[in-house]
Amino acid sequence: MLSESEQHQLLEKLRTLHSDDEKQLEVIFSESKRLIVEAPAGYGKTKTMISKVAYLLATGQIAHPKKILTLTFSVNAAYKIKKELSEHLPHLIQPINSNQFRVNERLFVSNYHGFCRHILKKYGYLLHSNLSNIEILKSVDDSESQEITALLDISYDKASIFTEYSDAVKSVDKQHVLKFFNRYTDGIIESFLDKDYISFNGILALTLRLFQDYSEVLHFYQGYFPMIIVDEFQDTNVLSWALLKKLVADRSQLVFIGDSLQRIYGFIGAIPNLMLEAEQLLSMDRIALEKNYRFMSNPQMLQLDKNIRLNAEKPDAPAIQIKAEVPFISVNNQLEESEKIAQKIISLISSEDRQLCKVAILVKQRGENVNKIIEVLMEKNISYFYALFGDDDSEYLSFHRECSSQFTEQLRKDIRISKGTLSKFYIKIAETFKHSSSPVIKSLLNLLEVFLSRALSDYSFLSAEDKLILIRDTFENRTLKQNMEYVNENVIISTIHGAKGLEWDYVLMPDMEQYSMPNWNGLCGACNHKSNCNLTVDSRNEKNFLEELSVFYVGVTRARKQIVFSASKTRFKADGTTQPANLSCMLKLPGIAVVEQ
Numbered sequence: 001m002l003s004e005s006e007q008h009q010l011l012e013k014l015r016t017l018h019s020d021d022e023k024q025l026e027v028i029f030s031e032s033k034r035l036i037v038e039a040p041a042g043y044g045k046t047k048t049m050i051s052k053v054a055y056l057l058a059t060g061q062i063a064h065p066k067k068i069l070t071l072t073f074s075v076n077a078a079y080k081i082k083k084e085l086s087e088h089l090p091h092l093i094q095p096i097n098s099n100q101f102r103v104n105e106r107l108f109v110s111n112y113h114g115f116c117r118h119i120l121k122k123y124g125y126l127l128h129s130n131l132s133n134i135e136i137l138k139s140v141d142d143s144e145s146q147e148i149t150a151l152l153d154i155s156y157d158k159a160s161i162f163t164e165y166s167d168a169v170k171s172v173d174k175q176h177v178l179k180f181f182n183r184y185t186d187g188i189i190e191s192f193l194d195k196d197y198i199s200f201n202g203i204l205a206l207t208l209r210l211f212q213d214y215s216e217v218l219h220f221y222q223g224y225f226p227m228i229i230v231d232e233f234q235d236t237n238v239l240s241w242a243l244l245k246k247l248v249a250d251r252s253q254l255v256f257i258g259d260s261l262q263r264i265y266g267f268i269g270a271i272p273n274l275m276l277e278a279e280q281l282l283s284m285d286r287i288a289l290e291k292n293y294r295f296m297s298n299p300q301m302l303q304l305d306k307n308i309r310l311n312a313e314k315p316d317a318p319a320i321q322i323k324a325e326v327p328f329i330s331v332n333n334q335l336e337e338s339e340k341i342a343q344k345i346i347s348l349i350s351s352e353d354r355q356l357c358k359v360a361i362l363v364k365q366r367g368e369n370v371n372k373i374i375e376v377l378m379e380k381n382i383s384y385f386y387a388l389f390g391d392d393d394s395e396y397l398s399f400h401r402e403c404s405s406q407f408t409e410q411l412r413k414d415i416r417i418s419k420g421t422l423s424k425f426y427i428k429i430a431e432t433f434k435h436s437s438s439p440v441i442k443s444l445l446n447l448l449e450v451f452l453s454r455a456l457s458d459y460s461f462l463s464a465e466d467k468l469i470l471i472r473d474t475f476e477n478r479t480l481k482q483n484m485e486y487v488n489e490n491v492i493i494s495t496i497h498g499a500k501g502l503e504w505d506y507v508l509m510p511d512m513e514q515y516s517m518p519n520w521n522g523l524c525g526a527c528n529h530k531s532n533c534n535l536t537v538d539s540r541n542e543k544n545f546l547e548e549l550s551v552f553y554v555g556v557t558r559a560r561k562q563i564v565f566s567a568s569k570t571r572f573k574a575d576g577t578t579q580p581a582n583l584s585c586m587l588k589l590p591g592i593a594v595v596e597q
């Protein structure tokens with residue numbers, strides 16, 4: 001702990017660092033033991049979190065960095081935070097404190113799965129002896145009944161215990177998850193662990209089972225981590241929420257950070273309205289960060305961010321004061337739109353330092369409209385990185401599965417993570433897929449290469465064990481796509497979902513048309529305003545509207561400098577024919593004024 005004068009110096013330093021931002025300071029100096037912080041992208045979440053940790057350590061409210069548990073939903077977010085904390089926290093504390101905190105090794109920052117793996121490695125033997133070697137258990141997707149019946153040699157009926165459970169987690173069926181918890185975990189122990197397999201949900205569920213059956217293990221962790229920080233809280237699913245609730249003891253200090261408008265993973269189990277549920281259930285005080293730093297030098301982007309959020313707050317009557325003017329390309333058909341997009345990219349890249357200018361084309365979904373854009377990029381020799389893969393695409397899944405199983409194989413022979421072992425691993429994977437001409441596989445190989453090299457460079461600060469967990473979790477969470485910010489190409493083309501958490505200088509959002517953004521399933525199918533797309537939000541469509549608005553918002557906020565929208569008056573249907581299309585209702589929202597370029 002710091003001396004009184006050192007504390008005073010640090011507090012002054014923090015005030016200066018955050019001087020004009022009352023809400024950030026409120027979070028940092030809050031006396032509340034339980035805070036829920038609403039923090040949109042670029043509002044200073046990371047900076048505030050680091051200062052809060054520094055303040056708690058300096059004032060002795062938390063005795064040591066190792067007493068803080070920081071959890072996130074995605075692997076990538078966990079390691080980004082760990083990197084930022086290890087870089088900045090020592091600078092805040094060390095010049096003052098001569099007894100240097102060895103922050104790096106002491107902070108436990110992980111995604112839920114990494115944390116659970118760590119616990120199962122230590123205490124999982126109480127459930128099954130194979131859990132002591134969890135790092136070399138083979139992972140299997142328990143949502144795929146065919147795969148598990150074949151691998152585990154179990155009946156279809158038995159397999160359905162696992163697939164139904166996996167579906168229940170995805171569809172936030174809390175009752176099923178609770179009711180069949182023991183049956184599911186018993187099944188994992190009997191059918192998976194004996195054969196050296198483990199499933200993704202199984203890792204979380206077995207940790208919960210351990211806490212349920214061995215309360216002394218739970219009490220140990222509750223006591224060990226008196227402070228829990230959770231980032232990306234809006235993406236928490238039923239199992240991770242159950243885990244969090246278990247870890248919270250009466251005396252626990254909590255800071256949960258999230259942004260409900262960025263909950264776009266509802267379809268894989270993110271619980272709706274969880275920020276509100278946590279606030280009420282755990283008696284948390286809520287603070288909303290209010291200032292956007294990302295778009296400080298771009299008033300129109302700043303206004304756009306604000307106006308979209310106002311639409312989310314009160315969809316039927318948003319309190320808009322000033323409209324945001326946004327660049328917009330309007331054309332007659334998809335070919336013209338594709339040509340204009342190509343021209344825009346050429347002009348953006350030639351007007352900036354080529355090496356530094358990164359552009360993303362973000363779409364809601366694949367289809368004929370996007371194919372046309374790709375065709376034109378190719379004709380014009382604009383090199384691009386293809387990242388149009390969905391989380392459930394068979395090639396995307398099988399590539400990750402192969403990486404996971406070959407990596408486990410390699411670990412069984414040699415547990416070391418070094419340049420040599422990783423390049424050997426890469427060569428094996430490249431060999432496995434050498435006959436594939438699929439653009440998805442080509443991109444995944446590229447992403448794998450980038451990721452493995454980052455594991456040794458950007459993540460060099462991690463311990464050997466953490467590096468191993470990072471690599472395993474990336475394959476198991478199927479998140480190689482999170483490395484697409486780091487590929488060489490200046491231009492990437494991706495779905496908005498795939499781009500969550502990533503950023504580029506410029507983002508182009510094409511196909512801002514009825515049936516594309518939002519799409520038929522999202523909002524258009526059941527809409528009563530198809531003829532003019534002047535959407536009125538009411539109780540019947542509000543839920544769907546907010547989900548579509550979240551996707552739109554996540555797309556917009558991927559831009560560091562500027563977003564550019566485009567739309568055509570006719571669009572391709574799935575069968576390749578064309579149909580007239582109105583301008584998307586998202587661009588007709590109160591507070592958005594498109595300015596044709």
Ligand SMILES: Nc1ncnc2c1ncn2[C@@H]1O[C@H](COP(=O)(O)OP(=O)(O)OP(=O)(O)O)[C@@H](O)[C@H]1O
Nearest residue numbers: 017018021040041042043044045046047048293294
């Ligand atoms: N109070 C402040 N004064 C000056 N600059 C700030 C302040 N708060 C944040 N910033 C700057 O704004 C930028 C975004 O901050 P930070 O990375 O903490 O935000 P974030 O919410 O974590 O963003 P993202 O979600 O995009 O990662 C950083 O460059 C940060 O230094």
